[in-house]
Amino acid sequence: MFQINRNFVAGDLTPAMLSPNQDAKTAPNIVSTTPSMPSGPTRESLLAAIASLDLTSLAPATDTDESTRILCQQAQSGPVPCAAVCVLPKFVALAKTELAGSGVKVATVVNFPEGVAATEEVERQSRGAIADGVDEIDVVWNWRKFTLGDENGALAPIRAVAEAVAGSNQSEQIVVKVILETAALESDSVYDAAHLVLHRLCGYGADSLPAGAEEDPDYVSPFSSAARTHLKFLKTSTGQLAMSKSDPTPVSYENKSTGATPAAVRALAEAINDVGARSVGIKVSGGVRTVEDAVGYLDIVSTKLDGELEGRFRIGASNVYGKLVSAVESHGV
Numbered sequence: 534m535f536q537i538n539r540n541f542v543a544g545d546l547t548p549a550m551l552s553p554n555q556d557a558k559t560a561p562n563i564v565s566t567t568p569s570m571p572s573g574p575t576r577e578s579l580l581a582a583i584a585s586l587d588l589t590s591l592a593p594a595t596d597t598d599e600s601t602r603i604l605c606q607q608a609q610s611g612p613v614p615c616a617a618v619c620v621l622p623k624f625v626a627l628a629k630t631e632l633a634g635s636g637v638k639v640a641t642v643v644n645f646p647e648g649v650a651a652t653e654e655v656e657r658q659s660r661g662a663i664a665d666g667v668d669e670i671d672v673v674w675n676w677r678k679f680t681l682g683d684e685n686g687a688l689a690p691i692r693a694v695a696e697a698v699a700g701s702n703q704s705e706q707i708v709v710k711v712i713l714e715t716a717a718l719e720s721d722s723v724y725d726a727a728h729l730v731l732h733r734l735c736g737y738g739a740d741s742l743p744a745g746a747e748e749d750p751d752y753v754s755p756f757s758s759a760a761r762t763h764l765k766f767l768k769t770s771t772g773q774l775a776m777s778k779s780d781p782t783p784v785s786y787e788n789k790s791t792g793a794t795p796a797a798v799r800a801l802a803e804a805i806n807d808v809g810a811r812s813v814g815i816k817v818s819g820g821v822r823t824v825e826d827a828v829g830y831l832d833i834v835s836t837k838l839d840g841e842l843e844g845r846f847r848i849g850a851s852n853v854y855g856k857l858v859s860a861v862e863s864h865g866v
């Protein structure tokens with residue numbers, strides 16, 4: 534048995550728990566079910582998906598105190614509680630009040646959505662969220678600098694958040710997630726991005742110094758013990774990456790996605806396994822829209838991540854919760 538989230542204990546998620554038609558390696562939203570067979574995922578996998586959900590609303594133009602209260606109510610009143618709500622920084626204090634005693638965590642975002650804020654600004658946003666009682670901080674790393682080869686620049690926002698957390702008096706409870714914006718990276722560099730964060734910044738895996746670093750007097754290791762302590766998830770996407778104007782192809786969950794893709798999630802799992810980061814999990818976010826997507830990503834992570842799965846899987850989504858709840862209800866008790 535493993536516990537995805539302390540509110541819900543799922544059996545060892547196995548392919549059999551999903552639709553009998555679903556090949557364990559099937560990527561989300563290409564699950565094929567035949568009319569003659571019971572279609573759709575099992576009730577237990579649906580409940581596990583809800584228990585792993587960061588119920589999200591990050592819409593500055595429309596989010597209000599009232600919508601935040603409704604989000605918090607939803608998160609604690611479904612068939613099982615969600616793992617967390619993910620709200621804009623200005624709603625953290627309200628969400629903490631609304632969720633007091635529920636066990637549902639409050640997450641927010643910093644350096645969001647672009648990932649280009651100055652380190653001082655990232656520190657300021659982090660300290661503000663911590664002062665409001667946040668439980669989890671999802672920080673966008675400076676992925677543009679990563680694509681330009683500036684590794685320290687890319688990692689700087691993560692360091693800033695981790696060190697603000699470490700310097701607080703709630704540091705033991707606060708979890709940091711890094712949003713890699715995988716859809717903005719070359720698909721074959723998603724692994725490298727994850728490996729850079731885990732190996733160089735957090736020091737997972739042997740010999741975290743690059744070749745020649747010891748002889749290079751100018752080499753500055755990006756290692757951060759605060760990041761090693763507090764970084765607990767690699768997160769795929771902000772969910773706000775715009776399609777390039779020159780390519781208006783409708784968003785799909787493969788290739789043209791601006792959010793999570795199965796290939797990116799598999800690459801993150803491979804990097805986590807390769808450096809032995811057994812306490813780091815994956816948060817799949819950005820474009821998770823259907824029940825099949827949610828349970829399909831749950832299956833990928835549960836079959837690809839080495840070691841215990843407990844607390845190492847999250848879904849960040851603003852538009853799948855109701856579909857998951859309806860799917861549970863259609864299963865009956």
Ligand SMILES: O=C[C@H](O)COP(=O)(O)O
Nearest residue numbers: 772818819820849850851
């Ligand atoms: O986790 C954060 C994302 O904004 C959720 O993305 P989404 O709005 O595509 O579900």
